[in-house]
Amino acid sequence: MFDLRDLYLQVIVDHNKAPRNFGVLKKYNRDADGYNPLCGDKLHVYVHVNDDHIIEDISFEGEGCAISVASASLMTEALKGKPISEFPDSFERFQHMVTSDINEDPDEEKLGKLAVLAGVREFPSRIKCAVLCWHTLKSAVEDSHEIAKTE
């Protein structure tokens, strides 16, 4: 049986306890709010995309469960320094991982550390927690001013 430890892996617990890239960026040109009404998770994502279209800096702040905080922390780590043009693919890859069949192994080569979140598939009510930050970043990148929701 799927064990709780597979959801709350040490990496996730660590990122929750000490989230990376937490706080407001001094300099940013995109940002957005995300809100999960079911559990009250609230995120704000800040991004600085430089003239070469590289995500030069990215951060988040807010409050939420371990899954949503760890996911945001891991996301910022994964995307910092990457070209913004790669974001749609990264978004799709992550979205696919957390909604795919449980027997499908995550593509660890492409996903890197993000693969630790594959465990949420076993916990349908928690998938929203894992994708909240991604939806929030998506609305920041697309510069829409709507609050991102994970419906």
Next chain:
Amino acid sequence: MFDVKKIRADFPILSQEIYGKPLVYLDNAATTQKPQCVIDAVSHYYEHDNANVHRGVHALSERATADYEAARKIIAGFFNARSEREVIFTRGTTEAINLIASSWGGANIKAGDEVLITHMEHHSNIVPWQMLCNHVGATLKVAPINDAGELIMDAFDSLLSERTRLVGVVHMSNALGTINPIESIIEKAHAVGAKVLIDGAQAAAHLAVDVQTLDCDFYVTSAHKMYGPTGIGVLIGKESILETMPPYQGGGDMIRMVTFEKTEYNDLPYKFEAGTPHIAGAIGFGKAIEYIQNIGFAAIGRREKELLRYATNKAEVFNGLRQIGTARDKACVLSFVMDSVHPHDLGTIVDRDGVAIRAGHHCAMPVMQFFNVPATARASFSIYNTEGEVDALFAALKKAQDIFA
């Protein structure tokens, strides 16, 4: 004598395992489980008596109508309504409140008037009043609560005035467990000429309610929180008030005579029951009430107090746990947050030990805002819960703490 074993045996769902552990169902404030007699009453209706009510001359329709109306009579007796005309079936508490806001509120609340509610209301007793007030230009006033989650009565008194048309108060809070002093609230509201709506969604399965002694104008509740089916509830209103109210929805059953020029409305309670009702639900509701009556509120109250005390004692000595809602007068609800674990993670973790609790804002976001927490974890108890189950909850909480240690 209160025999928990015997009571548990009445609820077939309780004997199952979740992830290989015995189910510990502690989400009773969301909905209670159903005893076999209620399940049987619902299936008996579909197997033997199914027909539409109030409109057939055939045997099945007469049986269905008789059973539907018998349920109304049981409910009238349970709440001590003056007559069955005061018992209106609705989809639940939410629809009952919307009915009152729309029908009574629409006719009686005008620009400049005030509606007074409390800070601990469920969204279903906030939003309909907000909508009405916005629509007619009335003002929604909110009576504050203290750190224990109790209504501050001095503040309530000073918010009450001759401008107050309606006072809407939850009898027992689903987020905090607080039991409000509705007797004195009703008396004070009536003294300034306001009507009173009591949201009994949580209370009706735990406390005896006598609408005549209380003298409340409207009492509303949902069957599914009282061991009955979902999709059915009730509005108990004073006949003298219901008589003056315009219909809520139009359609079949609520009419006496229809021409294209004009419609003559049916008598109470049918005036407010447009369309084919949830017949099986009403019959199951009646059966659920008989189930409660057979145990009796004296025994229920004693047992539930005992269990809450047991759980509260454990909560008080549990490191890193903070209770949300510590009213002197409370029932059946243990709402809390933990230092190191978010409520949502707690919910997932204890579920793997078979323990079902609720994590979230409990449809009472203003309560969360007051206590400055995004959400709480909530264990809510019922007549079939045991001390052993409370122990299982706390063992699971410990496990959650260890994961995040």
